[in-house]
Amino acid sequence: MSATRQAPVRLTQFAHGGGCACKIPPGELEEVVAGLAAPPSAAAGAPLLVGIATGDDAAVVGHRGTALVCTADFFTPVVDDPYDWGRIAAANALSDVYAMGGRPLLAVNLLAWPRDRLPFDLAGEVLRGGLDVATEAACHVGGGHSVDDPEPKYGMAVTGVADPEQLLRNDAGRPGLPLSLTKPLGLGVLNNRHKATGERFEQAVATMVALNRDAGEAALAAGARCATDVTGFGLLGHLHKLARASGVSAVIDTGAVPYLDGAREAVRDGYVSGGTRRNLEWVTPYTDFGDTDADTRLLLADAQTSGGLLVAGEVPGAPVIGELVPRGSHSLVLR
Structure with missing residues (x-):
């Protein structure tokens, strides 16, 4: 401390x-x-x-x-x-x-x-x-x-x-690969609440200071060759870049995405940064949101700081939140 x-x-x-x-x-x-x-x-x-x-x-x-x-x-x-x-x-x-x-x-x-x-x-x-x-x-x-x-x-x-033969690249995604996320979302809205009120969120600090070393090693051990980390452009922004670079589309199971305790309440109470709103605006033309509600859209675009790895492949202990599919009319599809 x-x-x-x-x-x-x-x-x-x-x-x-x-x-x-x-x-x-x-x-x-x-x-x-x-x-x-x-x-x-x-x-x-x-x-x-x-x-x-x-x-x-x-x-x-x-x-x-x-x-x-x-x-x-x-x-x-x-x-x-x-x-x-x-x-x-x-x-x-x-x-x-x-x-x-x-x-x-x-x-x-x-x-x-x-x-x-x-x-x-x-x-x-x-x-x-x-x-x-x-x-x-x-x-x-x-x-x-x-x-x-x-x-x-x-x-x-x-x-x-x-190892040049085992790089994790954002352009190496292929249809059929699952998507794993190694840290929960919600860091941006909790940090914005902290900035506005002075409230301290230990779960957010612990998540941000945790190294992505073990996640990276686990991804390589599982044979993954495609990954990115989720930071300022939010999950949707970084996944859009990965899908675009790889020439595929990505389907997200919104119910499988993990969030930090207090994140939804922070969105509900209006602690959403301008960066998060700009992220959502940027990906909107490339995204089929389906019936995803407004708060979930903001959380999926939430500007993370020191977020987790988004891996095209299964990482032990990390939730699978979707999959890569052949390129369609949208790079991102939410279900």
Whole structure:
């Protein structure tokens, strides 16, 4: 438990958004990066295995028989406790490596801090939280970079390794594969309620700080080759990207999707972020919602922070929430 739990400073009040809900909306982001794919590198022996084309979780380059996995992730405070924020941000950044079937080796900190508004001892707690989670992941932390910024932000750039023949990619889905989800949804609405009221949700913190290491290893052991992690674009957004990249459609059994305790009540009471609403707006043209009610639609689009892995395949202990099917008129079908 953090030594600063009773600190009067509420970090979430220093940010316009919180966690992965502060990401640039997916539709706007895709317009910005369209056409930015670089030509193949002439560097001998270093082929780009995964780049920007499919919007996967990390970049992957081949090097001397292995695959180097590179990613960066940072965001504004998602909780008020600085130590927990650091742990959550680190777990979230490391998750991109696990989502590619990799093992993180080295991380560097990315810190933006309003030095005239917030004491540096809080920044120290944030960094301590990140270090503790990286240590749990057996990942070195070798320094980093900081800037003076009006809004606090923290995360990590992470490098890992993977077997190039056993990558988990978002473009490797095939019809007939079941879909497994390794963490429950509802993190976004609970975090938004925390930001608005100061209520602390231990079940949300415990879910966010949990590494996706075991889930990634279990997916590989089960023979999976297609996965993504569920973060700021919500389950629907990330599944839409997976289905689009793989040339398939996805059917979701809405009754099988797990949610955190209190998530439906948070939606009912209006604690829905703008990021979640933008996610839902983005996927609506590609989705057959059937008779799914409005609250469930919002939860399925809820902007998660450090969410679970969405795996095309069965993962022991994780619920199966749907399946991939041949490409139809919609990339997503809710039943």
